[in-house]
Structure formats: structure tokens, C-alpha cells
Amino acid sequence: MAHIIVIGAGFGGLTAAALAAKQGHDVTLLEKNDQIGGRAYVKHVDGYSFDLGPSWYMMPEVFERFFAHFNKKVPYKLTRLDPSYRIFFEDETIDVSADLKENLALFDRLEPDGAKKLTRYLAQAEYQYNTAMKHFIYRPYLKHTDMLNIKLGIEGAKLKLYQSMETYVNKEFTSDKARKILLYTLVFLGGDPKRTPSLYSLMSHVDFNLGVYYPEGGMQTVAKAIAQQATAHNAKIRLNEPVQRINTENKKVVSVTTTKDTYAADAVIANADYHHVETQLLTKKDTSYNENYWAKKTIAPSGLIITLGINKKVPELDHHNLFFATDWQRHFANIFDNPDWPDNPSYYVCKPSHSDPTVAPKGCETLFILVPVAADLDDTDKDAYAQQIIDHLDKHAPIKGNITHQEVHAHSYFSEHFNAYKGTALGLAHTLLQTASFRPRQQSPKIKNLYYAGQYTHPGIGVPMTVISGEIAAQLIK
Numbered sequence: 001m002a003h004i005i006v007i008g009a010g011f012g013g014l015t016a017a018a019l020a021a022k023q024g025h026d027v028t029l030l031e032k033n034d035q036i037g038g039r040a041y042v043k044h045v046d047g048y049s050f051d052l053g054p055s056w057y058m059m060p061e062v063f064e065r066f067f068a069h070f071n072k073k074v075p076y077k078l079t080r081l082d083p084s085y086r087i088f089f090e091d092e093t094i095d096v097s098a099d100l101k102e103n104l105a106l107f108d109r110l111e112p113d114g115a116k117k118l119t120r121y122l123a124q125a126e127y128q129y130n131t132a133m134k135h136f137i138y139r140p141y142l143k144h145t146d147m148l149n150i151k152l153g154i155e156g157a158k159l160k161l162y163q164s165m166e167t168y169v170n171k172e173f174t175s176d177k178a179r180k181i182l183l184y185t186l187v188f189l190g191g192d193p194k195r196t197p198s199l200y201s202l203m204s205h206v207d208f209n210l211g212v213y214y215p216e217g218g219m220q221t222v223a224k225a226i227a228q229q230a231t232a233h234n235a236k237i238r239l240n241e242p243v244q245r246i247n248t249e250n251k252k253v254v255s256v257t258t259t260k261d262t263y264a265a266d267a268v269i270a271n272a273d274y275h276h277v278e279t280q281l282l283t284k285k286d287t288s289y290n291e292n293y294w295a296k297k298t299i300a301p302s303g304l305i306i307t308l309g310i311n312k313k314v315p316e317l318d319h320h321n322l323f324f325a326t327d328w329q330r331h332f333a334n335i336f337d338n339p340d341w342p343d344n345p346s347y348y349v350c351k352p353s354h355s356d357p358t359v360a361p362k363g364c365e366t367l368f369i370l371v372p373v374a375a376d377l378d379d380t381d382k383d384a385y386a387q388q389i390i391d392h393l394d395k396h397a398p399i400k401g402n403i404t405h406q407e408v409h410a411h412s413y414f415s416e417h418f419n420a421y422k423g424t425a426l427g428l429a430h431t432l433l434q435t436a437s438f439r440p441r442q443q444s445p446k447i448k449n450l451y452y453a454g455q456y457t458h459p460g461i462g463v464p465m466t467v468i469s470g471e472i473a474a475q476l477i478k
């Protein structure tokens, strides 16, 4: 039985801890904050519950597979949302349905042969998804040659690895609205349509075919259910205990020092932000990725988060709502090319009280607004900026006279709360050169018993992806 220390209780860390504990190891998970779940952080205020992180539960099979390792079914209630989400364009509102037939009719309305084109597009997306899941996702990439396997060589072109999402979608669809609907899924990956390989059109299979779900109680329910598997196998979870140092001897981790104690370790799985671990917890000689490395990377967006308690019902909004800017190129440019606060942003509004009465007082609504913004911006004026978003939202869903609670968070929340590099919400963007073995490795190139799980490493951003990263880290430990 080895002593395994896991640093960070995000989905990657929790999954790795549960699976390593099931292998029979003595696992201790050390978390800086007062809750498990990492980015899926929840605040309770005056009868409202605000999920400050993920809210779209997608790729249910990933969670089914995790619980199947423990001979269990998914232990929480899932509801498939219908509509999956509502989109507010400046001139009309469109619901993307859980029923494919309705979406085909929608696309026929948006452009000539829309249904036919969507059918073809989704067939390709399904092929990409299935191929990626079978051959490329559930596996570690420890050296560049791991990417050069025969299957990837053959499938790479078919998978449309080498063109951008924007080029691909613009070729397939002519209407502005159809294009926007299909490209927006990239925001889940912190992606820019110009830079993200069109492989990620697989997200449309995830969205249109596999569906969007809500786990009763929100994402904390999922984190708790994973943590429960860990503790059932005797893993210890210590909250409010930030790790300060990873101690090594002869290129091996020997222990981990926190603000409270030092823990002997035969191996460490680091789930805290990769940049923080490499540059703050390791000494220079043990670092594989120094500041120069990170400075050259395309960092995924941060987010402006506004939480609102509303003392009335807001029927104009569904559970998931997307507001698309007319000139959305400018917003993407403000994230990736000329980092700045966008003046006409696209944004997302979640109203979980639509599906879950426990997250708001009776007759009230819980709202969570997320504006993707460039990492590394000064967020001093975030409250004034938030007011512009509320003003815009108020035109579509009148709320201004009924706000009883309001909080705004941005870059400094992510930096202070999660030790996030440049205040990023999502870690490393998914560009072609930041995919698979081009992401920071799951095993430290220098310190052999130091492993990584989480959104910076393969397979990347999103709750399902980080669960998979935890599974890969546990496989490596084994």
C-alpha cells in the first residue's frame, strides 16, 4: 500500500483520489478551500444557492463509467433539460430542443437545406466523438511520439484535426444564426472558433444528440458523490489545508508540506492549477514547465460572474440561456487577440431555480451570469461592467427592481481562490498545439512519481474531461 497525496479537490483530484483509494492505496487529499468541487464552488446566501462554476452536465456516459468502477449506478437524479437551452439573438429567441426533429425543423427555417446539413454535420460529429472516446481520450500522453500512433495518423484527416472550427462550420452552413449555434459550444472549451481544431465539432454530438442534463442539487451533488466513493475506500479529505511545498529527494517526491503538517508521499497527484504547482510548489530544479513556457501558451478565458437573487419569477428565462452579440467576432478578438473588456459581449445566464426549487426561496429565482473575458485583465472596474450586463439582460427579462442579492467576481476571484494563472477560469485553451501530448504532461517529465490531473492537462477543460483526467492519473499510479 502506497501513500498517495492528492493536491486539490476539483473533479480531477476527487476522481483520482477515489480510484487510487479503490486500488488499495492510502490516499490523503489536501484542499486549500473550505469545500470540495474546486471550480464547482457553491455559495449559500439568504436561502439562495449560487453555483459559481459549472452548470451544464454533459457526456453522462463519463460519469456512468466512473461509478461503474465501483459497481454502482450514477447515485443522483438526473433530468434531461428540454429545451436544452434558449438563445437570445438581438431580433428573436430560439429554443434548442432535446428533440432532434425539432432542431432539424429549426435549421430548415434558418437556411435552405438546413435539416439536411445539420444531419450530415451531426453524423460527422458523432463519428468524431466515438473515435476520440475510443482511441484518443482515455489514455495518457507522456511523450510527443504517443500522438504519432497509426490510428491517429489514419484518422487525423478524417477527424478534421487540421482545419479550424470556423472554417469548417462556415463551409457547411450559410446563415449567421446556424453558424453561431454550432460554434458557441466551443466556449465550453475556452475556445476561439478560429484557433480550435474542427475535431471539436464533436461537441455538437454531445449537445444535440447526447443531451444536456441537470443533476439534482447542482454540480456539488456530483462532486460529493465522487468524494463519497473516495471516503468509502478510506481516503481522507482535508479541507482548508493549502499545500505550500512538494519536497523531493533524488528526483522523487518524498513528502508534501501544508500550512498544518508534512505528509510522507510515495506519489503525488496534483490537481491544483498546473502553473501554480510547477512554479510555486516545486523548486526551480524540479520544475518541468517554467514561467517562459506558460507565457507562450494560449490561456483560456477568465469569466465575469454575477450572481443575483431575484424576489420574483423570471419566466422569460429558461434553465440555460445564451445571449449572442451581433458582432461576436469582436468579443472573441477581445478574448484572444486584443485582450480587453468587450463592449458588446455574448454571455450566458443560468436559472437553476427553473428545474430545482431548493436553490431559491419560494417564488424567487437564482441567477448566475457568466461573461467569458480574456485572462489577465485588471478587474478593478468589474462592478461597473457587471451593471452594463444587468442593464442588457433587463431589456429581455425585467429584473432590475427585484434584485435582493448581487455579487460580482472575476479574475482576482480565480487567482485568490484557486491560485489560477492570470486569473483564468478554465486553464489552457484547446488549440491544435495544446492538444493531447502538446498539453502539459500527466506525469512530470522530471519527477517520476509526480502526476497531474485537471483541466490544464489532457483531455482538457470541462467536468467530464477532468473526471477522465483523474481516471488517467489513477491508471498511471497503478
Ligand SMILES: Cc1cc2nc3c(=O)[nH]c(=O)nc-3n(C[C@H](O)[C@H](O)[C@H](O)COP(=O)(O)OP(=O)(O)OC[C@H]3O[C@@H](n4cnc5c(N)ncnc54)[C@H](O)[C@@H]3O)c2cc1C
Residues within 6 Å of the ligand: 007, 008, 009, 010, 011, 012, 013, 030, 031, 032, 033, 037, 038, 039, 040, 052, 053, 054, 055, 056, 057, 058, 241, 242, 243, 244, 271, 272, 273, 276, 303, 305, 370, 417, 418, 419, 425, 426, 453, 454, 455, 456, 460, 461, 462, 463, 464, 466
Ligand atoms: C464559471 C465556470 C463555468 C463552467 N461551466 C462548465 C459547465 O457548465 N460544464 C462543464 O463541464 N464545465 C464547466 N466549466 C469547466 C469546469 O468547471 C472545469 O474544467 C473543472 O471543474 C476543473 O476541474 P479541475 O479538476 O481542473 O480542478 P479545479 O476545479 O480547478 O480544482 C482545483 C482545486 O485545487 C485547489 N488548490 C489550488 N491550489 C492549492 C494548493 N496549493 N493546495 C491545495 N489545494 C489547492 C483549488 O482550491 C481547487 O479546489 C466551468 C468552469 C467555470 C470556472
